[in-house]
Amino acid sequence: MTSAHRPRSASAMSDVLEMETPLTERDSISPATILGLIEWLSGDEAHASDEAGLIVGLGKRLRNLGLPVDRLVLSLMTLHPEIVGRSIAWSPDEPVQIRDREHGTIPPIFPNTALWRAMNTRQTIIATRNDEGDQWQQLDSFAGYNLVEVMIVPLCNADGPVSAASFGTRRPGGFTPAERQVIERIMPSLRNACELRTLRQVELSLLDTYIGPMTAQRILAGRIRKGEIETMEAALMLCDLRGFTELSNRLPGERVLELLNAYFDAVVPAISRGGGEVLKFMGDAVLAVFPGHDAARSSNAALAASSAILARLEQMSFPDARLQAGIALHYGEVSYGNIGSGRRLDFTVIGPDVNLVSRIQAVCSESGRSLLMSARFAEMQTAAEPISIGSRALKGFTEEAELFAPAANT
Numbered sequence: 206m207t208s209a210h211r212p213r214s215a216s217a218m219s220d221v222l223e224m225e226t227p228l229t230e231r232d233s234i235s236p237a238t239i240l241g242l243i244e245w246l247s248g249d250e251a252h253a254s255d256e257a258g259l260i261v262g263l264g265k266r267l268r269n270l271g272l273p274v275d276r277l278v279l280s281l282m283t284l285h286p287e288i289v290g291r292s293i294a295w296s297p298d299e300p301v302q303i304r305d306r307e308h309g310t311i312p313p314i315f316p317n318t319a320l321w322r323a324m325n326t327r328q329t330i331i332a333t334r335n336d337e338g339d340q341w342q343q344l345d346s347f348a349g350y351n352l353v354e355v356m357i358v359p360l361c362n363a364d365g366p367v368s369a370a371s372f373g374t375r376r377p378g379g380f381t382p383a384e385r386q387v388i389e390r391i392m393p394s395l396r397n398a399c400e401l402r403t404l405r406q407v408e409l410s411l412l413d414t415y416i417g418p419m420t421a422q423r424i425l426a427g428r429i430r431k432g433e434i435e436t437m438e439a440a441l442m443l444c445d446l447r448g449f450t451e452l453s454n455r456l457p458g459e460r461v462l463e464l465l466n467a468y469f470d471a472v473v474p475a476i477s478r479g480g481g482e483v484l485k486f487m488g489d490a491v492l493a494v495f496p497g498h499d500a501a502r503s504s505n506a507a508l509a510a511s512s513a514i515l516a517r518l519e520q521m522s523f524p525d526a527r528l529q530a531g532i533a534l535h536y537g538e539v540s541y542g543n544i545g546s547g548r549r550l551d552f553t554v555i556g557p558d559v560n561l562v563s564r565i566q567a568v569c570s571e572s573g574r575s576l577l578m579s580a581r582f583a584e585m586q587t588a589a590e591p592i593s594i595g596s597r598a599l600k601g602f603t604e605e606a607e608l609f610a611p612a613a614n615t
Contacts, residue, residue, distance in 0.1 A: 234270055239390050242266055246394035256293045256402055257301040263395070264295045272384050276355070276373035278346045280320065281403050282366035290368070294346050314340040323357040324367045330357045333379060347373060354379030356388060360396045368403065370395055434542035439494040440507035440582065441537060441562045442481065444472055444514060445570065446489035447529045456525060465489060468528050471517040479510035484554055494539070494554065504536050504585035508611070515575055531569030534578040535562040536585055564599035565608060574610055583609035
């Protein structure tokens with residue numbers, strides 16, 4: 206049952222009858238009342254609300270003012286490597302609908318809609334269901350709501366892509382000029398509130414995407430001074446793509462990048478699912494940590510992620526390349542902090558244990574083994590006991606290190 210046909214309570218029916226009386230035929234809304242809504246949009250309550258809280262609060266307040274808003278949609282564009290924007294939609298007596306719009310998923314009808322025109326011309330568009338050639342009613346944000354009219358106002362930020370706010374009504378005749386003026390009066394404050402949320406989202410998504418959530422939290426907490434070091438224990442993983450030099454010499458650069466991205470698509474999700482975090486992309490290698498207070502749990506998670514990576518790579522098939530990796534695992538202590546010079550800084554991990562996992566990975570390459578682990582990592586395993594492959598001399602270390610492989614790989 207759609208919202209247009211849902212049974213209503215007596216109070217809801219009273220609201221509908223009130224909405225059916227155009228604003229111009231009743232007492233006009235006082236400037237003080239509109240100012241109250243503007244102050245709410247600019248005040249602490251709206252500032253502290255998430256996207257759902259903002260749209261619910263705005264929709265209810267507009268209806269309390271007498272505006273027949275039956276559908277309110279915020280189309281907020283963003284900067285994200287996977288998501289082009291987010292839509293937040295509200296209707297009375299319905300849960301808020303939030304949809305992330307991925308790149309490449311925008312429907313083909315979108316350029317034939319009033320929403321597209323408003324965002325591209327930066328002009329307010331009044332669209333009705335009788336507009337020929339306008340397919341706005343087929344967009345999922347509006348479809349099924351039997352809207353008579355939608356007023357779409359662009360949200361032009363200081364920079365970046367243009368967003369939009371859409372106000373839809375089912376009342377015959379649509380919004381009156383007086384009601385449209387109310388919407389126009391509140392738009393600067395709504396634009397600022399939406400821009401703030403968009404900037405927050407961009408900040409978080411870009412930080413998470415380019416430096417990872419753990420480092421992002423440090424930056425947002427203000428721990429950004431050069432030389433600030435934190436010591437932590439974690440399971441360490443170094444995953445390296447085999448034969449990358451040969452691939453780079455044999456294939457065009459564009460194809461090499463495609464294969465690298467396919468490889469990373471097998472590696473990174475497995476790390477994230479296991480609670481790990483990628484610290485560095487080092488050419489074709491990935492350095493990741495699995496932090497936690499429980500050493501055995503962190504180590505088991507790192508091993509499970511490694512097994513998932515190798516299994517995924519084994520399933521992948523390309524006519525011009527076979528993707529294989531060597532993975533080194535160790536549990537130890539690392540120094541995590543900010544290094545660099547002047548205004549060009551970077552978060553990284555350093556320490557003997559980081560060097561050790563790097564040397565273990567070199568043994569993977571030399572021996573052709575797909576996965577090797579240190580003795581300390583091996584003793585953390587609770588599922589199957591790893592098998593020793595003997596001791597190896599590691600460059601830069603005075604003593605040989607005993608290395609282990611999963612029983613299935615020996």
